[in-house]
Amino acid sequence: MSLLTQLKDEMKNAMRAKDKVRLGVIRMALSAIKQIEIDEKTELNDDGIIAVLTKMVKQRKESIAMFTDGGRDEMAAAEAAEVVVLEEFLPAPLTADEIDKMISDAISQSGAASMADMGKVMAVLKPAMQGKADLGAVSGQVRAKLNA
Structure with a gap:
């Protein structure tokens, strides 16, 4: 439905x-x-x-x-x-572990190596996480991983 x-x-x-x-x-x-x-x-x-x-x-x-x-x-x-x-009408929110795994997968999938590639990573994550996670918080986590 x-x-x-x-x-x-x-x-x-x-x-x-x-x-x-x-x-x-x-x-x-x-x-x-x-x-x-x-x-x-x-x-x-x-x-x-x-x-x-x-x-x-x-x-x-x-x-x-x-x-x-x-x-x-x-x-x-x-x-x-x-x-x-x-x-009630939104999909179930993702857990912290699921978000972390999706970020890691998106970084490897997009071949991101630095902050300059953050847009590529977010382009992969946004459709998969829409409505399931706070994309603002996710971008902060992506930024932290790319700076590490």
Whole structure:
């Protein structure tokens, strides 16, 4: 089943269950997906949808940090609830060992020898890790390995 179909089915389930929070988050995700499809005049596949959902989760995590710093715990809790719903539709996150192995494999596969080759390594890793790991943290690990 495609991710879009799964989102639509879960929206219907949330409507039946009268779960307003879950329904709102799923509708927001479907709206963001539809907006990108209209803007880019294309139909998103599962990878594209995962990229949209990952971006939404990242935005909410940044908001949680800002709300917490500002003493707005009720707003941070609302954002955290949205993150929980969105993460249900993302692939399982990679473990630290899996990430480390993928980085090593990507370095050897791309023949990277220095920091100048970091783009090659990240080009190999990004499609494989999209939605499964924080690519910002991964790039820091790649940088550390290439500098070693």
